[in-house]
Amino acid sequence: MNMHATRAAFGLDSLKMILGIPVLAIRWNDAIALLNRLLAEKRFTKVSFLNAHNANIAYTDPVFAEALDDFLILPDGIGVDLAAKLLYGAAFPDNLNGTDFVPAFLQASKRPLTVGLLGATRVNAEAASLKLAALAVQHSFVVVHDGYFSAAQEPEIIGRIAKLRPDMLLVAMGVPRQELWIERHIDERHCT
Template sequence: MLNKVDILGVEFDYTTQQEILSILQEKIKRNKKAFIVTANPEIVMYANKDPQYMHILQFANHIIADGIGVILGSKIVRKPLPERIAGFDLMVELLSIANQEGLRVFFLGAKEQTLEQMIPKIKRDYPKLVIAGYHHGFFKGQEHKVNEMVKEAKADLVFVALGFPKQEEWIQKNLDSFEKGIFMGIGGSFDILAGTMKRAPAFWRKLNLEWLHRLIQQPSRWKRMLVLPIFVKKMFQYRRKRLR
């Protein structure tokens, strides 16, 4: 069982990308279910304001540090996490495993147009995985239909791109109705797979500046970025409180 690091009440896995991949592969082999949350400071702060969402995070099997701010927070409380695990990178590694092993994958979320561009690329880049199904993220009033689609797909991997908190809410609400599967919220990753949004170049990622690249692409995100200094301040307060 993985050790946990408490970041403002959110329990992050003390793990590397390779370790979590090995754990998930084993769960897939044994037809076990798992709920994965890829969390950044924005998600942590939201959970601190919304008790219901915090409860959903507590329901998750694995919460991984998708955000350099979380790594910084772990250092502030003197329990440094080993590395940042970008949700997109983890998803791509899981797609590669699915391709190698012929696993069944379901894609839920994003716009219909995004899926229309993404699915042919998935077929081209991962020809041996089985696309068990897909559905766009605008299904209000059709929740039962979508639930049945996912259930009938019997997927080994279900990627949910509804954005937080909706993707985690959907997974937590429906997980019990499925027999198996690794369920993972992956935000806007379908847009990158589809080619409608570019990911930061490797050089930017190496410098932990992926957040800045996204801000340049989407200037409307600037208000969301304001959460980081507040998060850092809270982490220092949290450390002082725990050291008393």
């Protein structure tokens, strides 16, 4: 999805290009409302966060940059804020870094969701599941698999995701592996 397609798909006017990546300039509460709306409408959406590290990787890796074209990108950190100030005269309205935004989004979402977790070590994925379940008791959290699997295991993991069909799948495998994996394997057949 290029910048124009992103604007059209989400009805967005506030995109800022950072090293060729369209990043949504949105307030925290508006981003929560947008994601809740997309979930309510059952609009399959890939979401990622752009920080300085991701932006630099995308700038030098055209495959990663192309994969990000199909994601709704939220701003993460001071690096992209500084870039926005230099390029557009103003920082992003809010810092929507994933480690803060995702738990806040889950807390704010009233409709019960099934949330799949894929990635990290098994111990860390289980711990994250327990923490998130205590934080957002209205949701169900399911650890699909850790992030350490072979290509031969992928069909089983993808099948497990399709069977679970979570409302939301959180993938934690590091940049750019997680975005590339999502781009190659996850679509509306797997998640709401």
